[in-house]
Amino acid sequence: MKPMTIGRLSKAAGVKVTTIRYYESIGLMGEPDRSESGQRLYGNDATQRLSFIRHARDLGFPMDAVRSLIQLQTEPNHDCSAVDSIARQQLADVRKRLNQLEALEAELKRMIASCEGGKVDNCRVMAALNDHNECLNDQHERIHAM
Amino acid sequence: MKPMTIGRLSKAAGVKVTTIRYYESIGLMGEPDRSESGQRLYGNDATQRLSFIRHARDLGFPMDAVRSLIQLQTEPNHDCSAVDSIARQQLADVRKRLNQLEALEAELKRMIASCEGGKVDNCRVMAALNDHNECLNDQHERIHAM
DNA sequence: CTTGCCTCTATAGTCACTGTAGACTGTAGA
DNA sequence: TCTACAGTCTACAGTGACTATAGAGGCAAG
Numbered sequence: 001m002k003p004m005t006i007g008r009l010s011k012a013a014g015v016k017v018t019t020i021r022y023y024e025s026i027g028l029m030g031e032p033d034r035s036e037s038g039q040r041l042y043g044n045d046a047t048q049r050l051s052f053i054r055h056a057r058d059l060g061f062p063m064d065a066v067r068s069l070i071q072l073q074t075e076p077n078h079d080c081s082a083v084d085s086i087a088r089q090q091l092a093d094v095r096k097r098l099n100q101l102e103a104l105e106a107e108l109k110r111m112i113a114s115c116e117g118g119k120v121d122n123c124r125v126m127a128a129l130n131d132h133n134e135c136l137n138d139q140h141e142r143i144h145a146m
Numbered sequence: 147m148k149p150m151t152i153g154r155l156s157k158a159a160g161v162k163v164t165t166i167r168y169y170e171s172i173g174l175m176g177e178p179d180r181s182e183s184g185q186r187l188y189g190n191d192a193t194q195r196l197s198f199i200r201h202a203r204d205l206g207f208p209m210d211a212v213r214s215l216i217q218l219q220t221e222p223n224h225d226c227s228a229v230d231s232i233a234r235q236q237l238a239d240v241r242k243r244l245n246q247l248e249a250l251e252a253e254l255k256r257m258i259a260s261c262e263g264g265k266v267d268n269c270r271v272m273a274a275l276n277d278h279n280e281c282l283n284d285q286h287e288r289i290h291a292m
Numbered sequence: 293c294t295t296g297c298c299t300c301t302a303t304a305g306t307c308a309c310t311g312t313a314g315a316c317t318g319t320a321g322a
Numbered sequence: 323t324c325t326a327c328a329g330t331c332t333a334c335a336g337t338g339a340c341t342a343t344a345g346a347g348g349c350a351a352g
Contacts, residue, residue, distance in 0.1 A: 005318095005329075005330075006329090006330070007328090007329060007330075016309090016310080017329090017330085018309075018310060018311080019308085019309065019310085021331095021332095022308075022309060022310090026308090035317095037316080037317060037318085037330090037331090038316090038317090038330085038331065039317075039318090039329085039330055039331075040330085040331090048276065051276070052275055052276055055275050055276075056275055057308095059250055059253065059254060059275075060250055062307095063307080063308075069272070069275065072266050072272075073266065073272065075266060076265060076266050076267035077265050077266070077267065078265065078266045079263075079264075079265065079266070080261065080263055080264050080265055080266050080269040080271070080272075081263065082266075083261075083266060083269050083271050083272055084258065084261050084263075084269075084271060087254060087257055087258050087261075087271050088258060090254060091251065091254040091255065091258060094247055094250050094251050094254060095251060097247055098244065098247050098248065098251060101240055101243055101244050101247065102244065104205055104206055104240050105237065105240050105241060105244060107205065108205065108233060108236060108237040108240060109237065111233055112230065112233050112234060112237060115226065115229075115230050115233075117225075117226055117227065117230075118225075118226050119222060119223050119224065119225065119226055120218050120219065120221060120222050120223070120224045120225070120226050120228075120229060121222035121223065123226040123229050123230075125226070125229050125230060125233050126215075126218075126219065126226075126229055129198055129201050129202055129205075129215065130194065130197070130198055130201075151298075151299075152298090152299070152300095153297095153298060153299075162340090162341080163298090163299085164340075164341060164342080165339085165340065165341085167300095167301095168339075168340060168341090172339090181348095183299090183300090183347080183348055183349085184299085184300065184301095184347090184348090185298085185299055185300075185348075185349095186299085186300090203339095208338095209338075209339075
């Protein structure tokens, strides 16, 4: 259980050194002890927290949500429903993105299927890109994040 | 068919004024004529191109792909297969993201379903976030973009 | 002529990191 | 002990695809 340097922590948790320092800088990670020469020294709790963050990020939780979850972790007696609702929110977001992506998939498939080769000039894919009319039912919302 | 100002173009194509100027700055849009006082003046071709860009972006095509597609548009006699392959690539990307999102959905669903209320301390959702082991089969790739 | 919106340029901010520069530290082999 | 060389430090710039802001000037209606 000796303290480890940032490089070891990085490997242990699968998070890049620079990213760990970044997490520290935005207050997600808390300042670690330092060696005499100023190198960061971490205990096991750091590995845990870092893995927690990474896992949450892998699941697509936005930074704010991760921050909240970490905060909640420090209040073990608090009711679990807050955690639940963050997770449900995330699930809802994921489902929304899924729907959007499915719509995209359908349209792309249609576009590609309609192409019969030939010149760019009368390419159906190009035509489809030009005419927004015959498309996606007013899905005006841009798709971003993940 | 009079030339229009950037504001009108913005409304016509559904792209923000600042975004139009941004597209110009990165060479996606080409420099328009200017009025005596220096205001940008656009013709119908601009509306078309801008709609094209917007539609492609809505479909999730990355900027580079959009650039290529625009380039191809200027070579109407070129073979259409390049267009096709860009679209297929995009479809493949969309499908990949779909798969990743489906995996996320499954895990989130599982996490949430396992929660039985109570305190944060023994919340299953938290537990799931802590233990990366019982999770996503090595889907180490981070999910980004869209 | 004034009001109020539109447009201009240039610059900084966003998110979640990643990369770089230049200096210092720690360790393993010769 | 000397020498490599990998690891670490800080601070700052860069990424993509925009968005926001500041401060100045333009244009049309009332």
